[in-house]
Amino acid sequence: MISAYSGTAVRAAEKPLLEAGNGPALMQRAAYGLYAACARELLERRGFLYGARVTVLAGAGNNGGDALFAGARLGRRGAAVTAVLTSAVSHPQALAAFRSAGGRTVELSSAVEECTRLCAASDLVIDGILGTGGKGGLRGPAAELARAFAGLTSGSNPSPVMIACDLPSGVDADTGRADGVHLAADLTVTFGAAKTGLMAGPGAVAAGRIEIIDIGLGTVPGQAVRRLETADLSGLLPSPRKTDQKYSRGVLGIAAGSAAYPGAAVLATGAALATGVGMVRYLGPESVCRLINTAHPEAVCATGNVPLAHVQAWLAGPGAGTDEDQRRRALEAMTSGLPAVIDADAISYVEPGLGPQVVLTPHAGELTALLTRLGETVTREQIEGDPLRYARRAAELTGATVLLKGWATITASPTGETYSQAEATPWLAAAGSGDTLAGILGALLATNRCNRDADLEPPAGYYAELAAAAASIHGRAGNLAAQAGPLEPSALPAAIRTVLGELAAMREASKRAGRRPKNREWQSVPFNALPRLR
Numbered sequence: 001m002i003s004a005y006s007g008t009a010v011r012a013a014e015k016p017l018l019e020a021g022n023g024p025a026l027m028q029r030a031a032y033g034l035y036a037a038c039a040r041e042l043l044e045r046r047g048f049l050y051g052a053r054v055t056v057l058a059g060a061g062n063n064g065g066d067a068l069f070a071g072a073r074l075g076r077r078g079a080a081v082t083a084v085l086t087s088a089v090s091h092p093q094a095l096a097a098f099r100s101a102g103g104r105t106v107e108l109s110s111a112v113e114e115c116t117r118l119c120a121a122s123d124l125v126i127d128g129i130l131g132t133g134g135k136g137g138l139r140g141p142a143a144e145l146a147r148a149f150a151g152l153t154s155g156s157n158p159s160p161v162m163i164a165c166d167l168p169s170g171v172d173a174d175t176g177r178a179d180g181v182h183l184a185a186d187l188t189v190t191f192g193a194a195k196t197g198l199m200a201g202p203g204a205v206a207a208g209r210i211e212i213i214d215i216g217l218g219t220v221p222g223q224a225v226r227r228l229e230t231a232d233l234s235g236l237l238p239s240p241r242k243t244d245q246k247y248s249r250g251v252l253g254i255a256a257g258s259a260a261y262p263g264a265a266v267l268a269t270g271a272a273l274a275t276g277v278g279m280v281r282y283l284g285p286e287s288v289c290r291l292i293n294t295a296h297p298e299a300v301c302a303t304g305n306v307p308l309a310h311v312q313a314w315l316a317g318p319g320a321g322t323d324e325d326q327r328r329r330a331l332e333a334m335t336s337g338l339p340a341v342i343d344a345d346a347i348s349y350v351e352p353g354l355g356p357q358v359v360l361t362p363h364a365g366e367l368t369a370l371l372t373r374l375g376e377t378v379t380r381e382q383i384e385g386d387p388l389r390y391a392r393r394a395a396e397l398t399g400a401t402v403l404l405k406g407w408a409t410i411t412a413s414p415t416g417e418t419y420s421q422a423e424a425t426p427w428l429a430a431a432g433s434g435d436t437l438a439g440i441l442g443a444l445l446a447t448n449r450c451n452r453d454a455d456l457e458p459p460a461g462y463y464a465e466l467a468a469a470a471a472s473i474h475g476r477a478g479n480l481a482a483q484a485g486p487l488e489p490s491a492l493p494a495a496i497r498t499v500l501g502e503l504a505a506m507r508e509a510s511k512r513a514g515r516r517p518k519n520r521e522w523q524s525v526p527f528n529a530l531p532r533l534r
């Protein structure tokens with residue numbers, strides 16, 4: 001599990017160490033981690049460091065200091081390093097180290113065009129303009145360079161590897177907002193702890209891959225945004241017991257689809273079955289029942305009512321359109337007290353007073369409509385710019401758990417626990433993809449251990465965690481299915497089975513080895529390899 005904290009919280013954790021005089025040592029650790037990542041990326045691409053063209057974009061503060069010290073280390077390994085100084089002042093010791101390692105410097109203000117070309121012709125660019133001390137987007141010549149660089153490196157031109165030092169410059173470290181011009185990275189090497197700004201909205205898009213360098217900050221205060229890693233998923237997936245029968249494994253009731261939109265119900269049912277429920281009970285029009293039974297003969301289909309169906313969880317809304325019976329079923333499902341996925345058209349019937357076991361799964365447009373109906377003044381652009389804030393607000397106003405779809409999918413519980421998953425591929429932006437996600441989540445709600453064991457009380461944030469797991473499986477399955485060419489959502493159930501099969505095999509292997517699977521996907525530099533604090 002990755003825990004990300006706001007830039008403000010990380011700075012608060014740094015404060016006592018800085019007051020104790022450890023600032024320079026912390027910077028050396030950060031710079032070493034950044035250097036190691038840069039060296040690895042260059043070695044992977046070129047085979048050797050000698051002669052690699054490296055440009056360091058260095059701002060006025062400590063972020064520029066980290067980047068210059070990392071550039072100095074690369075210079076000492078034979079890379080041709082140039083620093084573009086974006087401000088009249090630079091970190092003095094780092095600049096001196098950079099120059100004494102043979103680094104050349106150029107002042108950005110007098111040579112924006114030259115510096116842009118220099119960046120575009122590099123093997124590697126280190127973005128050290130702004131870090132956690134940045135306020136707002138890039139300004140002046142730095143903004144000009146960022147715009148021109150994006151233009152030069154778009155399309156089929158070969159582009160340098162872009163590595164952000166701590167976070168992409170211009171992105172807000174607390175929220176992921178980018179109100180002005182910002183840089184984007186292939187890899188962000190972040191220090192002390194991941195920043196929430198890398199987990200949501202434009203910041204998540206700009207961050208690329210993320211690597212965390214543990215510089216020895218200890219505990220960071222404040223509530224984290226969490227991200228599930230591979231090993232975290234295994235405990236949340238359906239896992240039948242020897243004594244189970246089809247009802248005790250978990251039955252999912254699906255009230256989706258309509259005469260006008262039957263396909264959504266077929267996709268949701270297929271995804272739920274692939275995720276592994278004991279049974280799907282489908283409720284809807286007869287024409288949709290027939291389609292579902294053709295595609296999935298094992299689904300039990302009826303035209304009846306929600307309260308009469310014996311299920312452990314509900315999924316309502318995909319493809320429901322204006323079907324009055326589906327509307328009634330969705331309302332009954334969300335107030336039944338059972339876990340329920342409320343998706344698509346059913347989100348427009350949501351009223352406050354729900355519980356965390358109800359998971360709303362809007363995209364930004366649907367959330368705009370919901371929040372507006374609940375009295376908030378908000379636009380779709382505002383939600384896309386700051387999804388953490390609005391997913392949390394919707395959870396607070398409705399009492400439900402909210403899964404807000406996006407490049408990074410945010411899930412928020414009404415008590416504040418928040419997750420961000422970013423495994424998705426842009427190929428998942430396709431009609432039918434959301435129905436599949438709803439099916440996966442419905443299956444997790446029906447089969448989860450708290451639902452099946454009356455003695456287990458779901459801990460706070462449990463449904464947000466399950467929803468994050470669903471988003472993760474959906475993203476992983478999407479990536480797998482997209483390997484075979486443009487993704488068709490109907491190919492997702494097969495990919496879901498493969499993903500879950502691999503996760504189950506990993507769980508079995510670690511059980512046999514008597515240990516929990518390790519979760520260190522985001523850390524490449526071992527802590528004991530970093531320079532020591534004096």
Ligand SMILES: NC(=O)C1=CN([C@@H]2O[C@H](COP(=O)(O)OP(=O)(O)OC[C@H]3O[C@@H](n4cnc5c(N)ncnc54)[C@H](O)[C@@H]3O)[C@@H](O)[C@H]2O)[C@@H](O)CC1
Nearest residue numbers: 014026027030060061062063130131132133134135137166
């Ligand atoms: N403080 C510490 O203990 C450590 C800090 N580290 C690094 O230090 C960074 C934070 O350093 P700083 O606090 O110096 O802050 P930054 O380096 O992020 O930038 C601060 C400087 O940028 C200016 N600035 C702010 N917004 C601007 C904008 N939109 N356009 C142009 N200039 C702007 C400020 O006036 C200030 O001069 C972290 O991101 C991290 O990279 C690391 O070295 C690890 C240890």
Ligand SMILES: [K+]
Nearest residue numbers: 127130167169
């Ligand atoms: K930066």
